[in-house]
Amino acid sequence: MTEQQVLKALGNVQEPDLGKDIVTLDMVKDIHIEGRKVRFTVVLTTPACPLKDMIHNACVNAIHLLVDKEAEVDVHFTANVSSNRLDSKQLLPKVRNIIAVVSGKGGVGKSTVAANLALALAKGGASVGLMDADIYGPSVPIMFGVRGERPLMTTVNGKNMIAPLEQYGIQLMSIGLLVDEKQAVVWRGPMVSTAIRQFVTDVYWGELDYLVIDMPPGTGDIHLTLLQTVPVTGVVIVTTPQKVALADARKGIAMFGQAQLNVPIIGVVENMSYFVPAELPDHTYYIFGKEGGRRLAEEFDVPFLGQIPLVQGIREGGDQGVPAMMGDDAVSRKAFLDVAGAAVRSIAMRNAHLDAAKAASVVNA
Numbered sequence: 001m002t003e004q005q006v007l008k009a010l011g012n013v014q015e016p017d018l019g020k021d022i023v024t025l026d027m028v029k030d031i032h033i034e035g036r037k038v039r040f041t042v043v044l045t046t047p048a049c050p051l052k053d054m055i056h057n058a059c060v061n062a063i064h065l066l067v068d069k070e071a072e073v074d075v076h077f078t079a080n081v082s083s084n085r086l087d088s089k090q091l092l093p094k095v096r097n098i099i100a101v102v103s104g105k106g107g108v109g110k111s112t113v114a115a116n117l118a119l120a121l122a123k124g125g126a127s128v129g130l131m132d133a134d135i136y137g138p139s140v141p142i143m144f145g146v147r148g149e150r151p152l153m154t155t156v157n158g159k160n161m162i163a164p165l166e167q168y169g170i171q172l173m174s175i176g177l178l179v180d181e182k183q184a185v186v187w188r189g190p191m192v193s194t195a196i197r198q199f200v201t202d203v204y205w206g207e208l209d210y211l212v213i214d215m216p217p218g219t220g221d222i223h224l225t226l227l228q229t230v231p232v233t234g235v236v237i238v239t240t241p242q243k244v245a246l247a248d249a250r251k252g253i254a255m256f257g258q259a260q261l262n263v264p265i266i267g268v269v270e271n272m273s274y275f276v277p278a279e280l281p282d283h284t285y286y287i288f289g290k291e292g293g294r295r296l297a298e299e300f301d302v303p304f305l306g307q308i309p310l311v312q313g314i315r316e317g318g319d320q321g322v323p324a325m326m327g328d329d330a331v332s333r334k335a336f337l338d339v340a341g342a343a344v345r346s347i348a349m350r351n352a353h354l355d356a357a358k359a360a361s362v363v364n365a
């Protein structure tokens with residue numbers, strides 16, 4: 001077996017999202033061959049890649065089919081999280097992707113989705129931060145069981161900065177950790193925008209694969225200012241399948257996607273999609289309507305990232321400082337892991353297409 005044969009075989013393994021093979025995409029590294037044993041590393045675009053198992057099997061099959069049917073194939077995975085924020089030289093240059101989680105309507109579970117999305121990304125091995133910018137109802141301190149704690153100051157290159165708190169393996173910052181919760185509620189738009197900008201400039205986020213921002217509910221001026229200030233990779237829209245929530249989410253997509261802002265839509269998450277009672281596991285109730293989030297995504301031709309069921313434990317976990325991703329309900333955990341997987345695929349695809357567009361503009365220049 002030679003390195004050339006191995007590369008030729010792996011040239012048949014497709015990265016389905018990016019539509020090219022893993023050799024062309026330069027994802028195969030460090031090939032070691034010893035007799036009938038071959039070991040190599042595949043560099044993914046994210047550690048939370050949901051296609052890992054599929055790519056693993058495709059690599060093993062390709063070697064068995066095209067090189068040596070009895071070869072011992074050892075595939076390692078690492079990740080080099082892609083990044084394609086427009087201003088990567090300015091704010092937060094060491095944060096590869098910024099995901100703003102928004103909702104049109106309040107109370108649809110935006111904070112719950114943001115928190116569990118951040119934890120699900122970290123479960124996959126990514127370094128993750130969660131910025132609670134929901135100034136009027138900061139829920140991160142309660143959801144993460146850190147209410148009343150105060151972040152420490154740190155000095156970075158001679159500048160005093162706020163160090164995020166670490167909980168469940170992710171970096172956290174919330175307005176609720178800095179000011180009295182009752183105080184922020186009376187702030188007006190410009191103060192909120194300034195405070196959120198400070199979350200970006202005065203908090204030492206360090207190096208992160210993903211920074212998830214839990215945005216204030218609604219689609220108002222605060223959001224406009226914020227998305228013009230903070231260089232986000234894109235937005236995740238949370239809605240329930242209910243008509244009133246969908247109508248507000250629709251406004252949100254229209255606003256974020258409008259030409260002036262042109263913020264990419266990573267996708268739509270449908271929360272509280274259905275309820276399955278523990279004592280009647282064969283019954284599914286669509287309390288807020290059925291499939292509304294999926295239809296909304298189709299209407300705007302944006303990715304649908306998945307459905308989160310209505311589960312009592314999700315609410316209880318949030319209230320008790322143990323988010324569902326850290327709890328023991330496998331169904332809830334899987335729902336959030338699937339959503340995170342779909343989100344990172346959507347981001348990786350967007351980054352790859354922007355890379356291609358940039359390369360094309362260099363060639364055409």
Ligand SMILES: Nc1ncnc2c1ncn2[C@@H]1O[C@H](COP(=O)(O)OP(=O)(O)OP(=O)(O)O)[C@@H](O)[C@H]1O
Pocket residue numbers: 103105106107108109110111112113134137139216217271272308309310311312314315316318319
């Ligand atoms: N899938 C779910 N199953 C059960 N309860 C949920 C689910 N999602 C959210 N909740 C609960 O619904 C309530 C509202 O959720 P959350 O605070 O995340 O919403 P929000 O959209 O961020 O609200 P706000 O607009 O006030 O910021 C919380 O009590 C939360 O625990």
